[in-house]
Amino acid sequence: MLVVTRHRNPQSQAREFLAAAKRALAALSEQPGYRGGRIGRATDDPSLWMISTEWTDVGSYRRALSAYQVRVEAVPLLSTACDEPSAFEVFYADDHDAGLLPAESGSSRASDAGTVGLGQAAAPEVATDL
Numbered sequence: 001m002l003v004v005t006r007h008r009n010p011q012s013q014a015r016e017f018l019a020a021a022k023r024a025l026a027a028l029s030e031q032p033g034y035r036g037g038r039i040g041r042a043t044d045d046p047s048l049w050m051i052s053t054e055w056t057d058v059g060s061y062r063r064a065l066s067a068y069q070v071r072v073e074a075v076p077l078l079s080t081a082c083d084e085p086s087a088f089e090v091f092y093a094d095d096h097d098a099g100l101l102p103a104e105s106g107s108s109r110a111s112d113a114g115t116v117g118l119g120q121a122a123a124p125e126v127a128t129d130l
Contacts (some may be wrong), residue, residue, distance in 0.1 A: 007077075011047055034104075
């Protein structure tokens with residue numbers, strides 16, 4: 001699972017944002033299921049920043065957000081993100097840095113995920129949407 005958040009910050013606050021983002025990644029990196037993270041800034045718009053993290057699955061990410069240190073260091077920063085979808089399933093990876101071969105995977109998202117909410121049972125087993 002890939003989580004990408006974009007943040008708008010005045011250039012005058014660049015150092016403070018980068019320091020806070022590093023603390024957030026440090027707190028997240030201590031959580032089970034964390035695979036890695038990056039902080040970036042748009043090359044053509046220095047007020048636009050990006051934080052990306054990779055997780056083994058959506059459950060790991062959601063549980064990580066409940067950890068005390070993450071609530072202290074990461075959640076306040078993540079709450080300043082642009083209001084847009086931020087969590088993505090990875091369908092294809094060609095990660096040369098990690099020494100992984102290109103791999104394709106199916107979706108782990110249930111076909112009725114858009115209509116059945118948390119705590120609602122649709123069926124004992126539901127096929128994925130792909």
